[in-house]
Amino acid sequence: MxxxxxxxxxxxxxxxxxxxxxxxxxxxxxxxxxxxxxxxxxxxxxxxxxxxxxxxxxxxxxxxxxxxxxxxxxxxxxxxxxxxxxxxxxxxxxxxxxxxxxxxxxxxxxxxxxxxxxxxxxxxxxxxxxxxxxxxxxRLSGNFRAAVFGANDGLVSNLALVMGIGATGASSAFILFSGFAGLLAGALSMAAGEYVSVGSQRELLSASKPTQITLSAAKSLDIEANELVLVYRARGMSLENAEHRAAERMGVHNCDCDPSLSLRPDQLDEGDDHEAVGTGIGAAAASFCFFASGAIIPVLPYIFGMSGLAAVTVSCVLVGLALLGTGGVVGLLSGASPMKRGLRQLAIGLGAAAATYLLGLLFGGVIA
Missing domain, CATH: 1.20.1260 (Ferritin)
Known part of the structure; x- marks a missing residue:
């Protein structure tokens, strides 16, 4: 030792x-x-x-x-x-x-x-x-997903919009109006999309859950045909286990040799899957708020009266810091390196903004 x-x-x-x-x-x-x-x-x-x-x-x-x-x-x-x-x-x-x-x-x-x-x-x-x-x-994955993606989409899409329009030589007032229009349009679109997406996913999960119809229908079934065996085999049981469970359901015998097959009501487990998915309203609200909170950042310099290259530079810096933060949070919760995730988000966001800025320069030159 x-x-x-x-x-x-x-x-x-x-x-x-x-x-x-x-x-x-x-x-x-x-x-x-x-x-x-x-x-x-x-x-x-x-x-x-x-x-x-x-x-x-x-x-x-x-x-x-x-x-x-x-x-x-x-x-x-x-x-x-x-x-x-x-x-x-x-x-x-x-x-x-x-x-x-x-x-x-x-x-x-x-x-x-x-x-x-x-x-x-x-x-x-x-x-x-x-x-x-x-x-x-x-416990938090459903609404958290909507919040993180909403914030990142708001940051990247509105920065790209602001930089693209700014590169064309448009006035600061027009850039500011475009930024707010992009904020509102994107936030509403994200909220509607999340509501439909989460609602559809919950409906899909609900449709996949077993019901309690076996309890009410068992007493009227033909013992020889015993369609209940098909129900339990379709749920993944072996033939032997399905026959055992069906016989218990119909009251033919009562065997406690295998506790996992003992007679008990089919229970609807609504908790875990739906909890992970989140609620439609919750996801929509989180998506709207976080998209808007992200999308407002690129237009802050224009709100405070800045213009030209200075406004673009400040927008990029503010959005870059926000992307590092959201990427770091995602890295934390996923057990990965916060720094690597933050830098990845930064590279993706600024890369998209740079592409639209170059496009704006091109169109600005053509228009001129």
Whole structure:
């Protein structure tokens, strides 16, 4: 064990500093999970508290290695500090997404002073946090999707519109009017599209759910023909299991040999699928608001009286910062790198705007 090796000699200053940093990080992670647990109930609360206890066991390992050198102070990494602040003030899912990345970057796999069990714990913790984050992502995925895509569409489409018209040499007043027209038209279009899309998806899911017709029709069916067997086979049961369930439905026999086939009402599980899809009105409202909030940014310089190249430059800078932000949020929630997702959004948005700007220059030259 590493602890025994270090008992035979005094640890070096570098080792003491590293162990103190690990100890501070473990304390911060345990506190993070306890803070998150205070905002949850039931099973999720128990899981988070168990994670905090596991981090506490890791703390004991580093305390043992440090021995008399333990009392020295060391701040946890900046990531842990930020995570705990977010856990106390912001959304549960965002914090878990960040914690998932923190667990995946554990240095224990490459550090001989950490035990193999600790390295394995960190890998398992990543999966636990990933599963908890997935629950949260499923709860908000429907309206969140509409919000993110609405904001990005508003940013990119209206920036492209403003830059394209601006490149033709049009007046600032005309660019401003065009920007507001693009905002309203795009927001209404996005809202209508999301309402129809989500409503259609919910209808499709509802049409795919089993009904309770087997309960009311079973008593009148021909036992020999027994069409119920076809119903259960169509739902994916084997022939043997379908015959067993159909016989129970018709009251021919009652067998508890397989609890999964015992007689019980067909239940409509409306929760998970519809929760992930979201509601039509909610998606439409989110899409409208977020498209409008994104589309207003490119026209802000013109609202405040700017014109020409200065207005175009400020629009690009403002939209670029917004694209970095929305891309980073998507990266966070998806468990990917926020920076990479932000830069990808930036490249796509400015690329589209540059294309329309060149097109505007071309048309402006032709018109002139």
């Amino acid at each position: 590493p602890a025994l090796d270090h008992e035979r000699r005094d640890p070096t200053p570098a080792e003491i500093s590293r162990w103190r940093r690990y100890l501070a990080d473990e304390k911060a992670e345990a506190a993070l999970y306890r803070d998150l647990a205070q905002r949850r109930q039931g099973e999720e609360r128990d899981i988070l508290l168990a994670l905090a206890d596991a981090e506490g066991r890791h703390e004991d390992h580093w305390r043992q290695l440090l021995g008399e050198h333990g009392p020295g102070r060391h701040r946890p990494s900046q990531r842990r500090v930020v995570l705990r602040f977010l856990a106390r003030h912001f959304g549960f899912v965002f914090v878990l997404a960040l914690a998932q990345r923190a667990e995946s970057d554990s240095p224990y796999t490459k550090d001989a002073d950490a035990t193999a069990g600790m390295a394995a714990d960190e890998k398992i913790h990543e999966e636990v946090v990933r599963a908890l984050a997935t629950r949260g992502r499923n």
